Amino acid sequence: MATREKLLASLHAATTFRGGDRPLTYSALARPYIDAGKRSLSERIALLIERLRGYDAEVSETTPQELHATITYVVEKSGRKQLVVPVGLPATWLGPATNWQRDNGSAHGTIDAADGVMTAASCAIADSGTIALHHGPLEGRRLLSLLPDWHLIVLHSCQIVETLPEYFARFVEPPGLVTWISGPSATADIEMTRIKGVHGPRFLSVIIVHDELSRPT
Amino acid sequence: MSGPILDPRYALPFAEAALPVLRNAQLRKNVAHAIDTIQAKRARLVAEKADWQALRDAASAIRSHVLEHLPGYLEEFETRCTAQGGIVHWAADAAEARDIALKILAEAKADSVVKVKSMTTAEIQLNAALEQRSIAVFETDLAEIILQLGDEEPSHIVVPALHVNRAQIREIFAREMNLPNLSDEPQALAEAARVFLRRKFLTSPAAISGANFLIAESGAVAVVESEGNGRMCLTLPQTLITIAGIEKVLPRFRDLEVFLQLLARSATGERMNPYTSLWTGVTPGDGPQNFHIILLDNRRSSILARPVERQTLKCIRCAACMNTCPVYRQTGGHAYGSVYPGPIGAILTPQLMGMQHAQSLPFASTLCGACYEVCPVKINIPEVLVELRAEVVAQGHQSIGGLFERLAMQVTSFVFRDERRFQVAQTFLRFLARLLTRKDGWIHALPAMGGKWTQTRDLPGLPPQSFRMWWRDNEAREPAKDA
The missing domain is CATH 3.40.50.10420 (NagB/RpiA/CoA transferase-like)
Incomplete structure (x- = not known):
């Protein structure tokens, strides 16, 4: 405790106002950078797809009506049988051909042994090809989307923003847990060359659901 | 043989520590390759x-x-x-x-x-x-594993093993992970690290x-x-x-x-x-x-309490300053004798360790300003370097070398304050320079302290006329012709 008081006292002494320009308050800080992009929804989606493919992620597009069929197709094409999913993922997403395991606090070993994981997401930023997980019931615990080698993310078009500041404008209340994912696990530690796949999922697939193409039923 | 020492309390002064690196062609090649790659990528993405x-x-x-x-x-x-x-x-x-x-x-x-x-x-x-x-x-971290298993020291704050190439990494992994048939493909090396660490992650x-x-x-x-x-x-x-x-x-x-x-x-x-x-x-x-x-x-x-040095604490550890630094590019990171190399290390290390250590680091820079230009949080590194140099000089005033330096500065100031004194000094120095100039028109060796300069470079001999002499002659011959 002694260190805390001493340190704070020396920090107060070091930052006491001594004349000159009065330091700016937080709200007075200038933010002259671009906050919102100008792209239309379809251009935003196109940019996100370009960025994701640039990171070596696989991308498919579908409509709300065909989501179930698309998931089944993508999973079958991957050849993976044993997939884990978060507790809150809609049952209607899960096709019969796959062995889906809901994560009810499963052991680390069980999740590690799965062929892949499917989750929803909270938002995607087209400009940098980033997908944000806030780890709610549809996105699962953090390790769920980490241990398996394949991560399949279902993203809705209404969740896609163009710039990073637009993302932060959407989530004014700071989420407690966030993982921002930009492509599969990678490293540039060997001769500064980005190579795919070290510890996180080496394969990333994204299904984009075009909500705007939703037909009233 | 001992490796580089990354503790400012025991490390050699920068110029001495840099010598083994400058003689190591492989290491310089590895550093230059990595730096060129990252600089090209950064430039493209910043431009967009x-x-x-x-x-x-x-x-x-x-x-x-x-x-x-x-x-x-x-x-x-x-x-x-x-x-x-x-x-x-x-x-x-x-x-x-x-x-x-x-x-x-x-x-x-x-x-x-x-x-x-x-x-x-x-x-x-x-x-x-x-x-x-x-x-x-x-x-x-892959680079940190390379260093830990290879008993190497970090040479960069973001890619600490950038001085090691893939063949050397293969050697280390093959030996330490017992994988004699490992290839030197980056993909295979990453896979080896993945397998090596997965169990540790799950059980630690x-x-x-x-x-x-x-x-x-x-x-x-x-x-x-x-x-x-x-x-x-x-x-x-x-x-x-x-x-x-x-x-x-x-x-x-x-x-x-x-x-x-x-x-x-x-x-x-x-x-x-x-x-x-x-x-x-x-x-x-x-x-x-x-x-x-x-x-x-x-x-x-204590860094916070100093008005000029405070900006050092704005750093977000991106390493752009070392990637762009002409000195770092030649010496790599080990010469800085600290876990923080490059321009940011040159200002951070002496301040974190106390100014009695790492006294050579504020001088390990050409003050070209490239680091300031790329810094994402606009730390004026040259400004802090100069401030720290002043502090090193002030601390050195008690020493014999410091005494000589002060004396030399006082004499210079005395000479420069008066035109006549300046002219006399100039004539004398021109005479001296003529004695030192060889037949090829170059000065190859300066006496005393000046010898340090000519150790690695030659100095062109002086032209036959100084500017003052030229001005005097031309003014006399062609007065007020420019009407």
Whole structure:
């Protein structure tokens, strides 16, 4: 405790106002950078797809009506049988051909042994090809989307923003847990060359659901 | 044969430490290759960003604002983090930070830890302290594994093994992981590291990380990484210890919109790094259930108290300054004798260690200003270098060398103050220079102190006329012809 008081006292002494320009308050800080992009929804989606493919992620597009069929197709094409999913993922997403395991606090070993994981997401930023997980019931615990080698993310078009500041404008209340994912696990530690796949999922697939193409039923 | 020493208390002066590197062709080739690659990528991605300068301005303003209000933001962070189940510790120096970490590990009965790459833990020499207490330390960042297994020292703050090439990495992995048939394909090397560490991640009782940002308004901590080793360490073990410099705090969650746009582009030349994690205290059912954060001063408060040097604390550790530095490009990182090399190291190391150490570092620069130009938070590194040089000179005044230097400056000042004295001195020095000039018109060797200059370069001989002589002759011959 002694260190805390001493340190704070020396920090107060070091930052006491001594004349000159009065330091700016937080709200007075200038933010002259671009906050919102100008792209239309379809251009935003196109940019996100370009960025994701640039990171070596696989991308498919579908409509709300065909989501179930698309998931089944993508999973079958991957050849993976044993997939884990978060507790809150809609049952209607899960096709019969796959062995889906809901994560009810499963052991680390069980999740590690799965062929892949499917989750929803909270938002995607087209400009940098980033997908944000806030780890709610549809996105699962953090390790769920980490241990398996394949991560399949279902993203809705209404969740896609163009710039990073637009993302932060959407989530004014700071989420407690966030993982921002930009492509599969990678490293540039060997001769500064980005190579795919070290510890996180080496394969990333994204299904984009075009909500705007939703037909009233 | 001993390797480089990265402790400013024992390291050689920069110019001496640089010599073995300058003679090592392989090492220089590795460094130059890595630097060229990253510089090209960075340049391309910065160019596509129309608001790059605006982002730098905002980042610089936010970081200055934080430093001006540091105690308040730290207390806010502490309150929020504690409310979410985190335990906040304060450490005055490296020794106290190490002791706190050791105590937490002892309480958790942890005999091994997995580590996320962290400059702060390198700064406080944590690994050696852990190993002394028989706690097995597993670095998990690919570059850090290369260094740990290969018994190498880091030479860069973002890509610490950039001085090692793939063939050398293969050698290390094949030997240490017992994989005689390993190829030197980067993909295969990464796969070897994945297999090597997976079990450690799943069984380790504790993890240690640094922090890129602390968020005051929510008490959250952010770690920026690429490989997923960070995510493993931050989610699998039961106990997590994060060690962060007190300057790492940002006011709001939203401020990340500025720093995340700048950091990856500056550091690795990517639009975004593959993974960034943010967590707040303890989340039941998700991740470590014991979370400790150690806020480290280690002389940062004394840097804060100095008006010019304070900007050093704006640093977000992107390494753009070393990637662009013409000196670093030639010497690599080891010559700086510190875990923080390059221009930022040249100003940070002497301040963190006390000015009696690392006295040569403020001089390990040409003051060309390239580092200032690329710095995403606009630290005027040359300005701080000059300030620190002045301090080194002031400290040296008591020494014999310092006495001579002061005497020389006083004589120079005396001569320059009077035109006649200046002319006499000039005539005398021209005479001296003529004596030293060889037949080829060059001066190859200067006497006394000047010999240091001519050791590595020649000096052109003086032209037959000085400017003053020329002016006198021409003025006399052609008066007022320019009407």
